[in-house]
Amino acid sequence: MKILMGGKWCEASDGRRRNVINPSTGEAIDSVPLATAEDVENSLKAADAGKTVMRGLSSYQRYQMLKRSSELIWENQTELAALLARENGKPLRQTSEEIQCTAYIFEGFAEEAKRIIGEVIPMDAQPGNERHFSYTVRQPIGVVAAIVPFNYPVELFAHKAAPALAAGNALIVKPPEACPLTLLRIAELMLAAGVPADGFQMITGPGSVVGEALASSPVVDLITITASTRTGQRVSELAAQTIKRVTMELGGNDVSVVFADADLEKAAEAVVLGRLARGNGQICCAVKRVLIQEEVREQFTQLLLRRASQLTVGDALDPATDVGPLIHETAAKEVEEIVNRTIAQGARVLLGASRNGNFYSPTVLSAVTREMAVFREEVFGPVVPLIGFRTEAEALQLANDSAYGLQAGIFTRDISRAIDFAMRLQAGGVVVNWTGALRAANLPFGGVKLSGKGREGIHHTIEEMTELKSVIFHNVFPSA
Incomplete structure (x- = not known):
């Protein structure tokens, strides 16, 4: 496959x-170009010109192209799900769900393109302004650059690309290096759906070339990224040079708190699904403590x-598979290293803790304390550390003892406790009586702290x- 630049499919x-x-x-499934600095510069020039094209589209035209994109994703969902499973490693059942979710997201933002509204603000709230009239409008920011991660590449692409286009912006996308193929195929479908070629670029290549150029370019007005905290910090540093807007969903060390009055069967099911049997444990908001x-x-x-012991580890295309491989062997080795460090610190292995190439077995660790590696650091793999607590105050202190704060889960039958505890948790979202690894497209999603x-x-x-x-009209009303 090739990169999309200036309306053409190109080599590096x-x-x-x-x-x-x-x-x-x-x-090897396929190969993609490794874009150079020159390629990125050309894509930026195309996007700079394309923002005028995009700004000129009516809201109904933007609705139409996104709605048709959604329809084409639905029509090609079987092909897309299989391709995503092959290049990403998530089980086919899960990639099918991801493609369907993506179609819903495009459809939702298609409708939202028709609802970008302002408001009339009364000027007479301040003495001396009684004769003035004002209103607000929302206008495209210009050029949006989207950096997409490997773990849920299609869904997270949709959360960035669809709103950028719905708002009338030009868009440049950097797909994940390890699994760009499904996004390139969706880009073909989007062009067929009527997305203007001048307003949509997709550039494959390393973050050190493509990502850094996008983050530092004065052409880019907003950069949206889902990535590790380390990558987010680097992007913020580069983006600050041009004072561009940055939105970031970064790492997490998300907590689930199981109180004694909880439905324990449901809590166990939620932890298995939210940590071991979804995304092969590679989810930013997965249950990690x-x-x-x-x-x-x-x-x-x-x-x-x-x-957990009933989960089947295997090939992503095998219908029986619950847990597939991690994205590459380096990722599996990183999980292995942090688990081994935690065991050396005194944790006990109740299940798993073994690696076979790219595969890491579903793992449960007990006797984990706050000083141990899996408590302090984000583990991007199917590992569940268990930590005991006695009082609600102790649970809150342990839960908030983290540099991260993406999502959290609470399991209790006490509604008052659930409401109060949710308010005091330091997290961008809290799910009561289910896994925190839950995201709905129409709810705000993001984190606090790192x-x-x-x-x-x-x-x-x-x-x-x-x-x-x-917009303010001066003295348009008659004087009293």
Whole structure:
């Protein structure tokens, strides 16, 4: 496949390409160009010109192209899901769900394109302004650059690309290096749906070339990124040079708190799904720390182990697979290293803790304390650390003892406790009686602390990707 630049499918200027590898088998699926600095500069010039084209589209035209994009994604969902499973490693059932979710997101933002509204603000709220009239409008910010991660590349692309286009912006997308193929195929469908070629670029290549150029370019008005906290910090540093707007969803070390009065069966099911059996454990808002009240610690642990031990690890295209490979062997080795460090610090292995190439077995660790590696650091793989607590105050202190704050989960039958505890948790979102690894397109999603800034969600992303302008008419009303 090729990169999309200036309305054409192109090779890199120096002809270099990189193979895309199936993490389940190690086989090459296809190859993509490795864009050069020259290629990025050309795409930026095209986007700079394309923002005028995009700004000139009516809201109905933007609605039409996004609605048709959604329809084409639906029509091609079987092909897209299989391609995504091959290049990403998530089980086919999950990639099918991701493609369907993507179609819904495009449809939602298609409708939102018709709802970008301003408001009339009364000027007589301040003495002396009684004869003035004012209103606000939202206008495209200009050029949006989207940096997409590997773990949920299609869904997270939709959360960035659809609102950028709905708001009338030009768009440049950097797909993930490890799995860009499905996004390139969707780009073909979007062009067929009527997205103007001048307003949409997709450039494959390393972050050190493409990502850094986009983050530092004065042509880009907003950069939206889902990535590790380290990458987010680098992008922020570069973006600050041109004072561009940045929205970031970064790493997480998300907590789930299981109180003694919880439905323990449901809590165990939620932890398995939210940590081990979704995305192969590679989800920013996955359950990464499980706090259990001591009275039910042993009972919950046994329920969790029973469910976790039934998971099937295998090829992403095998219908029986629950947990596929990590994105590449380096990622699996990183999980192995942090688990081994935690074991050396005194944690006990109840299940798993073994690597086979790209695969890392579903793992449950007990006797974990706050000083251990898996408590302090984000683990991007299928690993569940169990930590005990006695009182609600202790649980809150443990939960908030993290540099991250993306999503959290609470399990309790006490509605008052749930409301109060949710208010005091330091997180961008809290889910009661289910896993925190839950995201709905129409809800604002994002984190606090090192988990990022800004929010994604239908309506909320549109606000991030538009500029608010006030228009004031002086002395238009007659004097009293």
